[in-house]
């Protein structure tokens with residue numbers, strides 16, 4: 362009997378080594394350790410043995426059973442590992458292959474100009490705020506000292522918007538960012554220092570230098586004791602930071618209904634340094650923005666006492682900046698959505 366057990370163990374062990382997968386392993390388990398398996402059949406015969414024999418064979422059989430169970434678990438572990446490795450091999454990808462390139466976006470040249478300009482003013486203590494593109498006549502014209510039927514309205518070609526009959530106000534797409542001067546001052550008391558980037562709209566035939574939608578940045582500073590000197594100093598510093606520290610700046614009188622006095626600021630042409638070239642239209646100067654001291658009438662509108670408070674304002678067209686910088690000769694390229702153009706920036 363003991364011999365039979367040793368044979369069984371040797372048999373089972375060599376059969377176990379021949380199993381190559383988990384299914385075969387289960388068949389092996391049934392054959393040697395199962396309810397109708399070899400070992401069970403030996404154990405069943407214990408009943409017919411003498412006490413001495415039963416003790417010896419019983420102990421040996423249990424030991425073989427224990428050993429075979431151990432061997433089964435070990436085999437199961439290694440077969441599982443092998444199957445995993447094989448399935449990985451079948452489904453694995455070659456991580457050394459080059460991947461698909463990720464399409465990288467970039468900021469639109471107008472967005473970049475807006476960011477750059479706002480950062481310059483932010484570093485000088487100006488807040489950055491935005492306002493509505495659909496505006497009331499009151500903010501776009503009336504409160505800016507441009508009454509109905511005033512010839513100054515001709516300076517802006519306007520998209521009017523139909524408003525309900527019972528609405529006694531006129532609505533339009535803002536023609537400039539200046540209406541935010543009024544909204545800002547209505548909401549706060551001095552000191553006010555803010556820049557307002559945003560889209561503006563004009564009803565006009567488009568050509569290389571005119572679009573019906575473009576961007577402006579408005580600026581406003583109001584406090585006690587602000588003078589034309591502050592306007593010049595602030596805008597001069599701005600021009601130097603944006604266009605180079607050796608820039609010269611020229612201020613000349615201009616007319617805008619909401620400022621008094623009004624000025625236009627130009628910088629010396631950085632290509633010809635004032636001698637005259639194609640970029641500056643042979644004048645040596647490049648006009649950059651309109652500005653002025655906030656008109657006392659405008660201050661009165663928002664209940665700021667013009668005897669106590671003064672301020673300056675300015676407005677500049679954004680598209681003009683990258684056009685000058687990169688030599689872009691058609692404003693319509695900015696919003697034509699031609700990637701060949703946009704990818705250059």
Ligand code: DAH
Nearest residue numbers: 537617651652653674675676
């Ligand atoms: N809003 C003016 C325009 O669209 C530009 C402008 C000029 C704004 C003078 C100002 C200013 O704040 O002071 O033509």
